[in-house]
Amino acid sequence: MTSAVDSGDSPPGEFQAVGGRFERALIWVFIVVPTLALVPGIFIAWGGWIGWHDIVLLVVFYVITTTGIGVGYHRGFTHGSFKSRRGLKIALAVAGSLALEGPVIRWVADHRKHHKFSDRDGDPHSPWRYGTNAWAVTKGFVFAHVGWVLWGQDRADPKHYAPDLLADRDMVSISRHFRGLVAISLLAPAVIGGLWDRSWHGAATGFFWGTLVRIALMHHVTFSINSICHVTGDKPFTARDRSGNVWWLALLSQGESWHNLHHADPTCARHGVLRGQIDINAWFIRLFERFGWAYQVRWPNRQRLERKRAAAA
Structure with missing residues (x-):
């Protein structure tokens, strides 16, 4: 999973990835500033500077964005x-x-490249890139979690890895307007919080909880799929890499941390296929299917799962 900023200056109908200094600076800001907000956030919440409006904004924006990603x-x-x-x-x-x-x-594009080279040379964010001893894995873990976003260079070429999306006018347009959507994501919780509470205090707490804390929490849960789920976790299914299932991340990731099955069967719409494995994102897909908004859903195939599981036994 990834984080990046691309320019909106490319000609209509085209998408251009940009890695300039301004875009790189924005990446640092989007990751570092919200992360720094998590520490005082704990003390602020303990001191009472959080109301139910803030909790609603945090949860609603978290679910919307986590669903959008997952x-x-x-x-x-x-x-x-x-x-x-x-x-x-x-x-x-x-x-x-x-x-x-x-x-x-x-x-x-980055995620497709990750699957092509998962935990091997060419993987943009494998925690095993430096070796298998304790120091190498520690360094690799940090790189897989956030380092590859901040200073990594092994990014995917969208023309090679995502030609289908480049041919989709809607996807190109949304990608080109990413900066505008960033502004909406940053400011909407503050605007809603201020109007809801009819005060600047409501705007400030809405921004803190609905923007900073929400972004930090969501980013690090997403990054944990790259780092934690490729270092540890149960492996009930056969996969070509070291992907594992990490149960305690399942709720926050909405099911993305059932990562072993995902790498064993990447196109499967449900990742938590075993008893007791909660997969909220699969529930959303099921709901979209019932409304007729999603179709040709690739639900788990029992025979294929049994073969993958038997091979892992």
Whole structure:
């Protein structure tokens, strides 16, 4: 999973990834500043500087953006686990953009490259890139979690890894307008909080909890799929890499941390396929399917799962 900033200055109908100093500076700001807000956030909440309006803003924006990334960017656009009607496709791409993890085309290209080279040379964010001893894994863990976003250079070429999205006018347009969506994601909680509370205090707490804390929490949960889930976790299914299931991340990631099955069967729409494995993103896909917004959903195939599980035994 990824984070990036791309320019909106490319000609109409085209998408251009930009890695200039301004864009790199924005990446640092989007990651570092919200992360720094988490520490005082604990003390501020303990001191009572959080109301139920703030909790609602935090939860609602978190669910919207986590669904946009997990259901839209990941299962839908990257792996084709289901097809979307145009309205749902656009809604998921916009929701994913609000997570500040990069334009949809860039995100999909990087993630497809990750699957092609998972935990091998060429993987943009494998925690095993430096070796297997304690120091090498520690350094690799930090790189896989956030380092590859901040200073990594091994990014995917969208023309090679995401030509289908480059041919989709909606995806190109949403990617080109990523900066505008970033502004909406940053300011909307403050505006809503201020209007809801009818005060500047409501705007300030809305921005702190609905923007800073929400972004930091969501980013580090997403990054943990790259780092934690490739270092530890149960492996009930056969995969080509070291991906594992990490149960305690399942709720916050909405099911993305059932990572072993995902790498064993990447196009499967449900990642938590075993008893007791909660997969909220699969529930959303099921709901979209019932409304007719999602179709050709690739639900788990029992025979294929049994073969993957038998091989892992």
